[in-house]
Amino acid sequence: RMPKMSGVEFLGEALDVYPDSRSALLTAYSDTEAAIKAINDLDLDYYLRKPWEPPDQNLYPVVTDLLDAWEAEAPPEVEDVRLIGPRFLAEGHALRDLLARNDFAYRWFDIEEPEAQRLLGAAGLEHPQVPVAVLHDGSVLEAPSTTELAQQLGLSVRAEREVYDLVVIGGGPAGLAASVYGGSEGLRTLLIEREAPGGQAGQSSRIENYLGFPRGLSGQDLARRFRQQAEKFNTEILAVQAAVGLERRGSSTIVKITDGTEIRAHAVIVSTGVAYRRLDKPGVEEMTGAGVYYGAAMTEGRACKDQHVIIVGAANSAGQAAIYFAENDATVTIACRGDDLRKGMSEYLV
Ligand SMILES: Cc1cc2nc3c(=O)[nH]c(=O)nc-3n(C[C@H](O)[C@H](O)[C@H](O)COP(=O)(O)OP(=O)(O)OC[C@H]3O[C@@H](n4cnc5c(N)ncnc54)[C@H](O)[C@@H]3O)c2cc1C
Incomplete structure (x- = not known):
């Protein structure tokens, strides 16, 4: 004692x-x-x-x-990437989302800030195409696509082999679990993920009901653990690439991916989960990624400090996001169609 x-x-x-x-x-x-x-x-x-x-x-x-x-x-001492651009720009949000969800340390500078101007000046960019990414090795990318930035940061965007025993399409919890089991049985396994390993779960600010984690953990933490476990069993993870077609050829299946490459697989598991239901209202489409976001609490939370955030929808994702934004000093309003949050939200969030 x-x-x-x-x-x-x-x-x-x-x-x-x-x-x-x-x-x-x-x-x-x-x-x-x-x-x-x-x-x-x-x-x-x-x-x-x-x-x-x-x-x-x-x-x-x-x-x-x-x-x-x-x-x-922990807040990083040195950022992997410094991003510069206007606050409300869909391409900027896409890059922030890529970095946040793939565990890269980054900082966003509004183009009006003096520090942003200093960085652009140092890079010799007077009229840059935004957003601009300044990497820790000093390289500068103007208006890169998510794939270009991912590649520059060392994520694997090309498959190493032409043939795999198992190709898993979609890296949410289901796809990562399948990869762990494939890899642990010694199958040459490739996981194709178009956004970030972890899927929807990786976007959760706090998961309280996942077996084995009684204290709860952030979706990012859970996704990191999933990814580590898959990599431990030699699963190759193809990042920021989507499967766009399947074709049967002899005893194999050909998986076609966004960049035009074809990968041959003995077995394919499709675990592409679900996509957000879009809000079909005037103006929403144009502002998506630039003020209107789907499930982006973890990416946009800090940038919304001292601002008013309106959450449309009133089930569990909305409840988690409301707590996260409020913890990051935003004022939060939940727009709920029904008369009682309990109808769509788990008890622990109400
Ligand atoms: C914000 C939020 C919070 C949540 N919190 C909880 C919680 O606390 N507890 C709980 O039990 N559940 C929670 N959920 C639900 C849970 O995350 C999902 O049930 C779970 O992630 C489903 O797993 P999945 O692997 O089937 O699909 P998903 O998680 O949807 O993963 C599918 C993956 O496939 C990828 N993909 C899709 N198409 C392609 C393609 N063509 N090529 C390559 N990749 C592709 C997607 O990018 C995605 O990463 C939450 C969901 C959200 C959005």
């Missing part, structure tokens, strides 16, 4: 000083109540029961996992 202070009190004081740090409590079996109190009072990330020997099984994996999650969410 620590002198003068209990472990829970110590964590409370430490979290006041370092609020973004992760916390774990080591308790004796008889102290389970202290752990439950800490979970409720301090938002504790983990509690370990003594004995924790052997540490390489019981202690180190927990600490490594907490450090990984902390590192993935």
Whole structure:
């Protein structure tokens, strides 16, 4: 036991000083109540029961996992990319979305800001085509497509082989799970994902009901774990490419992808999930990506600080987004057609 202070009190004081740090409590079996109190009072990330020997099984994996999650969410010291452009530009949103959802550290500069002008001046761009991406190695891209930026950042946009045992189309939770099982059985597996691994789940600000994560976790964190697990089993992930056609040729299936390439597969799994239902109202189409967004809380949340955000729809994604925007100091209004949020939203969000 620590002198003068209990472990829970110590964590409370430490979290006041370092609020973004992760916390774990080591308790004796008889102290389970202290752990439950800490979970409720301090938002504790983990509690370990003594004995924790052997540490390489019981202690180190927990600490490594907490450090990984902390590192993935900590503000970066150096950005991979600095993006410059007007705030409301669909192409700019597409690039921000690509970077945020693929775990790249980036910063967006409104073109009116002095720092944006300084960066453009340093790049020798007087009348640039926007958005402009300045990469950490100093290279500059004017109005790049998402595929060009992805390629420049080292994401794999071309398949390494011509033939695979298994091609999985769509990298949401279903496709990533299929890839993990394919890879773990030794199948040469390719996953084709047109946006970012994680799918819809990767856009969630907080997933509370995924089995095995009792404390809940962000969709980005879950997507990162899915991706790591798929890569551990040698799944090749083809980024920012969509499958656009399938054709049977002999005993193989040919998968055609956006850039015109054809990939031969012995087996194909289609796990393309669902797409957002679009709001069919005047003006919405033109403003999509430039003030109107679908499921973009994680990408746009910080940029909406001190602004008024209206969320159209009142089911779980809306509830999660409302909480996230509010936590990022926006004023939030949910536009709900029905008379009661409970009709479409899970109880834990209401
Ligand atoms: C904001 C939000 C929050 C959510 N929160 C929760 C939650 O807390 N709890 C919960 O249980 N569920 C939640 N859900 C629902 C959950 O995320 C989905 O049920 C789940 O992601 C479905 O998985 P999937 O793999 O079937 O499809 P998806 O997640 O839809 O993934 C399909 C993937 O296929 C890709 N794709 C589509 N077409 C192609 C193509 N032609 N070529 C290549 N790739 C393609 C897409 O880009 C996408 O990444 C949430 C959903 C959203 C949008």
